Amino acid sequence: MDQLAIKTLPVPSTVSSELQQAIAAPLRTDILVRPKSVQEWRKIVQEADGQAAQVAQLLWKQLGLAVTPSSIAGVQCFRLVPQPPLALGLEGDRLLVHLHGGAYVFNGGEAATCEAALVAHCSKTSVLSVDYRMPPDHPFPAALDDAVAVWQALVKDHDPAKMALFGTSAGAGLAMAAVLKLKETGTSLPAALYLGTPWVDLTKTGDTFFTNDRVDNILVTYDGLIEAAAMLYAGGRDLNDPLLSPVYGDLHGFPPTILISGTRDLFLSLTVRAHRKLRQAGVPAELHVFEGVSHAQFLTSFPSPESLEALEEVASYFDRHLTR
């Protein structure tokens, strides 16, 4: 064990002024709270989701997206379709399926669609965002069951060669778990995966849980809300179960995957571990790490130049791997 002296972190000069603003923000303090009861969980989730839903609605409008709720295999979803003139080059009948982040607890309802909106806009492609069930009412495996059921329903009348699966943080962990399950059940897999700073291990395992503790100004630390959310979602199951922590699963046969993280990300280790595990399994997987970026800040700083660049990498990746 090395002991680190107190050090100060200047805001890097190597990023855009928009991203500098995001990096200069103080460490979040709400993330240090561990809710002590179901009532406390409901309260913080309701408050956060209400705010996120407003952000989502604003994005729909700003980005010119037509958003319609729909039910697929009994699961609530949102369909986001870029509208002309902002999407003159709409990518035909391709379909991108989105699993939202939010530590498996947050971002239910319209709040589910923020990242979906950004990806629909930048890739000029329709996105289906899955509003999967979550704890406290529905712990594991409800979210996974929902994600798998939606995918299985969709591939009945969509060409999987024209479909991708994506998500960030918990959404990316859930996407990997869903692919493990789809492999198991012999279902057609997506043509590509995009995993943003994936929560592929619910245990506190990985070097940047320590090196980037209190460096990442969004997640800040594992030892608070994040750990509490992992426990709530797992509902007493072994956190090392590959369907909860898919980095421990067999990744052979996974679709081509693009992964994105940042140098300050608490989940940088999870991202690079997932990248290496995929490469070891012979999967064409490519990694992008953004300077100074904390957890999912390449999304939350939208429309910073760095967020546009990250989303452009995702759009270009889908373009290379999905058929027309």
Added chain:
Amino acid sequence: MDQLAIKTLPVPSTVSSELQQAIAAPLRTDILVRPKSVQEWRKIVQEADGQAAQVAQLLWKQLGLAVTPSSIAGVQCFRLVPQPPLALGLEGDRLLVHLHGGAYVFNGGEAATCEAALVAHCSKTSVLSVDYRMPPDHPFPAALDDAVAVWQALVKDHDPAKMALFGTSAGAGLAMAAVLKLKETGTSLPAALYLGTPWVDLTKTGDTFFTNDRVDNILVTYDGLIEAAAMLYAGGRDLNDPLLSPVYGDLHGFPPTILISGTRDLFLSLTVRAHRKLRQAGVPAELHVFEGVSHAQFLTSFPSPESLEALEEVASYFDRHLTR
């Protein structure tokens, strides 16, 4: 500016036991020294190079490499050729050109060849390692002139489609500077570049100079030998000159590039900045970041599984981009 509390860093459980040993090593203290005179420089360089030359000779023997000194365009070089039976699949007349690391001061003479030996072995390909001139006797641009002169001599009777250029740390910075110069002079470029944790910016610019200060147990900090070496090499020139800090150069038209770093690397920011600059210039560039790895530890921990994996990525990258 955020103030970080004192924190302790456990050795990650997510890496091999061989790499754990390397990560558990205490922070180097010799790297904190700033030599105060040419005599002091000569003393520490002579001592370090003597030790590194012994490591190199051991590697030549262990890896079954035939090593012959040769002079090309008046520059001392070493040719490393894998011998049967360890290199039954020797890659014909491909040639990999190596620029060694060592902060533009260290690793002259036989010490130049350590990384060259590992790459020759893992890629089963002949490597030419350039023992370029260095300060204190020969500051910038001597090293660059030598690298460029050797390349220009080689492409007279070698097919550049069968040639790559590579190096780590200062060697990678020098490789990028050399490509800038080759572009300028209209010389044929390598078919691929491998840049290990490249020193592409001699100024203390980049977020991980701060976040990974005293986290990286090899470089430890910029504020000692590294800064002193940058000054010695630059010899009074502006450190922002793209031929000294090639991340500020025009990277359009660069060859396909593979970059390697680690989550604890003081130069992680330099690596990801170079990766992004290359991508922005439309260059197919791919990034690999290894869990828990400090500066160039993917080489110094050889033969850890992680170092073999990194070298295998390099070998496979060359195989995809060099013609036969």
